[in-house]
Amino acid sequence: MRVINPDHRLIAHKLTYLRDERTDSPTFRRLAEELMTLLAYEATREVRVEPFEIRTPVAPTTGIKLSNPKPLVVPILRAGLGMLEGMVRLLPSAEVGFLGMQRDEETLEAVTYANRLPDDLSGRQVYLLDPMLATGGSMADAVRYLAERGADDITCVCLLAAPEGISALEDSVAALDIPVTLVTGSIDERLNEVGYIVPGLGDAGDRLYGVVQ
Ligand SMILES: O=P(O)(O)OC[C@H]1O[C@H](OP(=O)(O)OP(=O)(O)O)[C@H](O)[C@@H]1O
Ligand SMILES: O=c1cc[nH]c(=O)[nH]1
Ligand SMILES: [Mg+2]
Numbered sequence: 187m188r189v190i191n192p193d194h195r196l197i198a199h200k201l202t203y204l205r206d207e208r209t210d211s212p213t214f215r216r217l218a219e220e221l222m223t224l225l226a227y228e229a230t231r232e233v234r235v236e237p238f239e240i241r242t243p244v245a246p247t248t249g250i251k252l253s254n255p256k257p258l259v260v261p262i263l264r265a266g267l268g269m270l271e272g273m274v275r276l277l278p279s280a281e282v283g284f285l286g287m288q289r290d291e292e293t294l295e296a297v298t299y300a301n302r303l304p305d306d307l308s309g310r311q312v313y314l315l316d317p318m319l320a321t322g323g324s325m326a327d328a329v330r331y332l333a334e335r336g337a338d339d340i341t342c343v344c345l346l347a348a349p350e351g352i353s354a355l356e357d358s359v360a361a362l363d364i365p366v367t368l369v370t371g372s373i374d375e376r377l378n379e380v381g382y383i384v385p386g387l388g389d390a391g392d393r394l395y396g397v398v399q
Contacts, residue, residue, distance in 0.1 A: 187356045188367040192228045197221060197371050201345065205387040214393050215268055218317060221345055221371055222272025229343050229369040230277060233257060234311050255310060256280050258337075262287050262316040262328055263300060265390040269315040269343065280313070285331070287324045294381045296324040298331070308336030317390040319347035319370065320383050322354035329355070333362045341367045346386060348377045 203209055204217045238251040256279045261270045263286040274280055286300025304310075312332050319325055325342055332340055342355070347370040359366040374383050387393065 187359050188365070189352060189356075190228055190367065190369045191373050192225070192369070192371075194224065197224050200224070201371055204345070205385060207388070209393075211394060211396065218268040218345065218390075218394065219272040222269040222315070222343070223275055225343050225345075225369050225371055226273050226276040229313060229341050229367075230257075233277070234339075252279060257311045257313055258283055258304065258307065259313045259315065260285055260303065260328070260332070262314065262324060265317050265394060266315040268390070268394040269317060269345075273313065273315060273343070277313075285328055287328065289320075289324055289381075291380075294321050294323060296327050298327065303332075303335065306336060307332060308338070310337050311339040312337040312341070314340060314342045315344075316342070317345040318383060318386075319344045319351040319355065319368070320377060320381055321348075322351035322358070325351070326355050326358035329359055329366060330362070333364055338364045340364065341369060343369045345371045345390075346374050346383050347372070348374055348383045350377050351383075 200217050200221050204214060234253040235250040236253045238249050240247060240249055257277060259273050259280045260283045261267050263284060283303035284300060285298060287296045287298050289296050314328055316325055329340055355368065374386060376384050378384050
């Protein structure tokens with residue numbers, strides 16, 4: 187698995203405000219979106235393209251355009267929804283599918299409660315969005331599921347990742363025979379005893395959308 191952690195001061199600056207416990211939900215949502223746009227620039231470096239003949243007012247030339255089928259963007263609900271706008275701003279022709287997953291806070295196992303994806307993903311390039319890679323369980327399940335449905339190139343984008351989650355995802359995708367890339371805004375120090383990223387930012391879903399009991 188390829189891991190990309192862009193070294194960019196604007197990403198570090200925005201992440202600092204995102205982490206700050208004083209940042210309110212509207213500001214958190216705006217920062218998550220802006221960070222996604224910056225990460226999307228890296229994540230889409232190898233988006234599939236094909237040659238495209240055009241004429242400028244001066245001369246004919248060959249450029250490129252996105253290949254068909256267009257990439258599929260899949261935010262993992264809830265928190266991944268906070269990254270969607272930032273991604274589709276750069277990739278407006280992408281299709282969007284949804285996976286709803288919730289981590290059981292006792293066992294730390296992910297449970298999938300919603301699924302709205304195209305039936306056939308064969309040959310599709312997929313961008314999977316979730317701000318937090320903690321134990322890696324949610325992302326690993328999502329990658330495995332998309333690969334089983336035929337996706338043949340998966341890029342996971344998160345805002346923060348724990349080293350433990352990166353290793354777990356790496357072990358899990360090693361069994362798949364497709365390229366998997368992880369783009370993350372930060373590699374944090376560790377997980378704490380209840381599976382939260384340290385220093386992290388708390389519960390991303392709650393900070394975006396408020397606490398659901
Ligand atoms: O790497 P893991 O240990 O699996 O943890 C990460 C998952 O936990 C969070 O979701 P959560 O279950 O809190 O759901 P939410 O987005 O609805 O808040 C986060 O958005 C990831 O999906
Ligand atoms: O730190 C964490 C870990 C899992 N999910 C979150 O939202 N935050
Ligand atoms: Mg949550």
